[in-house]
Amino acid sequence: MDRRNFLRIAGGGVVLAAAGGCSEALPAGALTAWKGPAAGETELRRWVLSYALLAPHSHNLQSWRADLSRPGEILLSCDLARTLPETDPFGRQIVMSHGTFLGLLELAARERGHRAEIEAFPEGVFGPERLDTRPLARVRLIPDAGVRRDPLFAQVLRRHTNREAYAERAPSPEGLRGIADAAQAPGLRVGFTSGDAAQLAAHRRLASKAWRIELTTPRTILESYKWLRIGPSEIERHRDGISINAPMLRLVDAIGLFDRTKAPAPGDRATVQQLEDFDRKIATTPAFFWLVSEGNDRITQLRAGSAYVRAQLAATAHGLSMQPLSQALQEYPEQASTYAGIHALAGAKPGQTVQMWTRLGYGPVIAPAPRRGLQAQLVGA
Structure with missing residues (x-):
């Protein structure tokens, strides 16, 4: 008997049982990062990174690597094993995904009264053909009484990519x-x-x-x-x-x-x-x-x-x-x-x-995508 026919004929009850007994909700542990920084987190760099890692990323690869080895600095690089060589052969989308990360990092720094001083490609810019191991940014968090909080920060934990059907009414x-x-x-x-x-x-x-x-x-x-x-x-x-x-x-x-x-x-x-x-x-x-x-x-x-x-x-x-x-x-x-x-x-x-x-x-309410958490984003962690 054809295996697909077997699945359809003999497997119907199994499928039905699975559908009745299994939720499509994602496991809670995979969504822990969406609660924000860990309770009691006092290290400023780790605090802002806990928000930055919630940024959108192509295929949800989360290729960000943050090196905290130098006091007061965050050195951001790319995990080259987390790229898309077939669909993103020049790494444009991956670099953009590091831009989304820096965008949220800057908002989080403002929330804590700091200015994120971002030096792009401190060891030289990638060529147009491919990515390499050089860092994409060096970030210093500078206390600044003149920094104003950005109201967009309030949306960081609510922002999700919505792939469901949208209502047909036009945006306001x-x-x-x-x-x-x-x-x-x-x-x-x-x-x-x-x-x-x-x-x-x-x-x-x-x-x-x-x-x-x-x-x-x-x-x-x-x-x-x-x-x-x-x-x-x-x-x-x-x-x-x-x-x-x-x-x-x-x-x-x-x-x-x-x-x-x-x-x-x-x-x-x-x-x-x-x-x-x-x-x-x-x-x-x-x-x-x-x-x-x-x-x-x-x-x-x-x-x-x-x-x-x-x-x-x-x-x-x-x-x-x-x-x-x-x-x-x-x-x-x-x-x-x-x-x-x-x-x-x-x-x-x-x-x-x-x-x-x-x-x-206007889309329906959805759950967020999984995130690997702060420790997985740190170099040497």
């Missing part, structure tokens, strides 16, 4: 203004869809096409499989990557019917279902947001990451959700047409780069 004008104001930075500009039906349709088509390419290109889907965490045990152990606690996939994985070393065929039922699910969500997405930079050097990428996390915090403050649509922004050959497409839709001129493109709307 106040929300859009808040996002645009928060993301202001030299050499960057923000954009939103206007609500025009043709414009929305063009963004939706492009998002769907880019997602299909990534999901049906073997080497790129296998890169995502590498970071899948299925079931409470894996999620609790790793506290990173793409967490799935759905009973059906847990069952299929447990009985050996999900091989994470092999890419599915384009017509695979699970692949088709994922595409249909994404298309349903994108079809009712009421707005899109983008962030365009002048140039694309590494310091600009850091700045864009910081601007993006501020934009998402502002969205959170206005009850809005964001989900990055990274696929069309990725510089691998199969996405060349969608890469050109999003640059055209965002009005990017030659020499400009679309650093971020997201869905935007």
Whole structure:
């Protein structure tokens, strides 16, 4: 008998039992970091880092490494084992993810009456082709009576990337203004869809096409499989990557019917279902947001990451959700047409780069993504 038929016919009761007895909620231990710094934490650097590590990161890789060996300093580097060489071959998204980290770090420092003096790439800037072991930033926390607290800090523990379906009503004008104001930075500009039906349709088509390419290109889907965490045990152990606690996939994985070393065929039922699910969500997405930079050097990428996390915090403050649509922004050959497409839709001129493109709307309440915690981010910890 065909194994898939066996699962469908003989396994129905097992699946039903699993669905009735297992929660899709993530294990509490994987979410501990979202409570903020440990009780009684008095070391300022550790305190601000406890907030910085809640920043959004591509594939939730959390590739940040903080060296505290020099008193009064934080040396931020990248764990090169936590990168995406297939979908992010030049490391642009990884550098942006370090920018989001620095953005939250700066907000946390302000909360404690300190100015974060950030020296980008203190030992030299990475070239455009690849990342290396040199630090991305050296941070000194300077007491400063003139520093003002930033109201966006109040959203740090509430900010989550929301991949669920959004309500079809358009974002409020106040929300859009808040996002645009928060993301202001030299050499960057923000954009939103206007609500025009043709414009929305063009963004939706492009998002769907880019997602299909990534999901049906073997080497790129296998890169995502590498970071899948299925079931409470894996999620609790790793506290990173793409967490799935759905009973059906847990069952299929447990009985050996999900091989994470092999890419599915384009017509695979699970692949088709994922595409249909994404298309349903994108079809009712009421707005899109983008962030365009002048140039694309590494310091600009850091700045864009910081601007993006501020934009998402502002969205959170206005009850809005964001989900990055990274696929069309990725510089691998199969996405060349969608890469050109999003640059055209965002009005990017030659020499400009679309650093971020997201869905935007009113989403349901969701749980946060797992975080590895402070000790896992420290060099030598």
